[in-house]
Amino acid sequence: MKLPAGLQGVIVDLDGTMVDTAGDFVVALNRMLGDLALPPIDHAFVARTVGKGSEHLIRQTLARTQDAEGVHRLYEDAWAHYQHHYLAINGEHAAVFPGVIEGLRRLAALGLPLACLTNKPTAFALPLLERKGLAAYFRRAFGGDAFERKKPDPLPLLKTCEALGTEPARTLMIGDSINDAMAARAAGCPVVLVTYGYNHGEPVRSAPADGFVDRLDELEPAF
Numbered sequence: 001m002k003l004p005a006g007l008q009g010v011i012v013d014l015d016g017t018m019v020d021t022a023g024d025f026v027v028a029l030n031r032m033l034g035d036l037a038l039p040p041i042d043h044a045f046v047a048r049t050v051g052k053g054s055e056h057l058i059r060q061t062l063a064r065t066q067d068a069e070g071v072h073r074l075y076e077d078a079w080a081h082y083q084h085h086y087l088a089i090n091g092e093h094a095a096v097f098p099g100v101i102e103g104l105r106r107l108a109a110l111g112l113p114l115a116c117l118t119n120k121p122t123a124f125a126l127p128l129l130e131r132k133g134l135a136a137y138f139r140r141a142f143g144g145d146a147f148e149r150k151k152p153d154p155l156p157l158l159k160t161c162e163a164l165g166t167e168p169a170r171t172l173m174i175g176d177s178i179n180d181a182m183a184a185r186a187a188g189c190p191v192v193l194v195t196y197g198y199n200h201g202e203p204v205r206s207a208p209a210d211g212f213v214d215r216l217d218e219l220e221p222a223f
Contacts, residue, residue, distance in 0.1 A: 001211045001219060001220070003172065007170055008112070008165075009113045010172045011115050013118055014125055015176075016177065017175050019132055020096075021050075021093075022043055022046050022047055023043075024089060024094045029041055036074060052179065054086075055079070058082055059071055062074055087124070090127050097216075099215030100216050101134075103217040116129060116138045117141075117173075118142070119150045122141075122142070123143070125143040140160065140164060142156065147159050158187050161189070168189045171189050173187075173190070174194070176199060177200065178202070178204075184209075192209060192219065
């Protein structure tokens with residue numbers, strides 16, 4: 001599909017948009033659960049739960065077997081175990097989606113400044129970008145703890161536009177879920193969603209986006 005005319009910059013999500021990280025989540029969560037003597041989760045659970053930040057993912061994982069009081073009681077210990085295990089395997093069970101590198105090269109060749117904006121904690125996101133050879137394409141990269149609120153709140157997009165020096169209405173958001181679409185809509189950014197990512201188990205084409213692509217390298221200049 002054609003890129004919007006007059007673009008000043010592009011913001012790209014990470015998990016489910018550029019990198020298939022479900023395998024990392026499954027391994028880290030199951031190691032955490034093993035430490036807590038709790039039953040394991042599977043890939044399908046991760047695919048429908050990921051996207052709202054690691055804190056939400058851990059709470060939802062615990063809620064499978066715990067009531068609200070149990071989740072509250074176990075959360076801090078679970079987070080510590082999860083962080084330890086995720087940092088140890090970050091990117092090891094993950095793969096860059098087809099067309100991502102080509103798409104980023106195409107956007108960079110247009111002279112557009114790129115930023116990565118993810119709900120993933122910064123301490124996880126930056127090493128993953130480096131490990132997968134993606135970091136060099138981005139002028140800025142922000143994790144879910146970089147701002148006071150996470151997507152689908154518009155604040156992270158607005159702050160990222162400020163960092164890039166671009167107008168929201170001329171800054172494209174590329175994501176994989178309704179979280180990205182809602183954040184972009186509220187921030188006044190155009191938004192394109194990929195069809196292959198994680199959208200909480202719902203059809204991604206039902207999200208309020210300006211367009212959908214099966215690969216990032218399907219995005220073409222407006223001229």
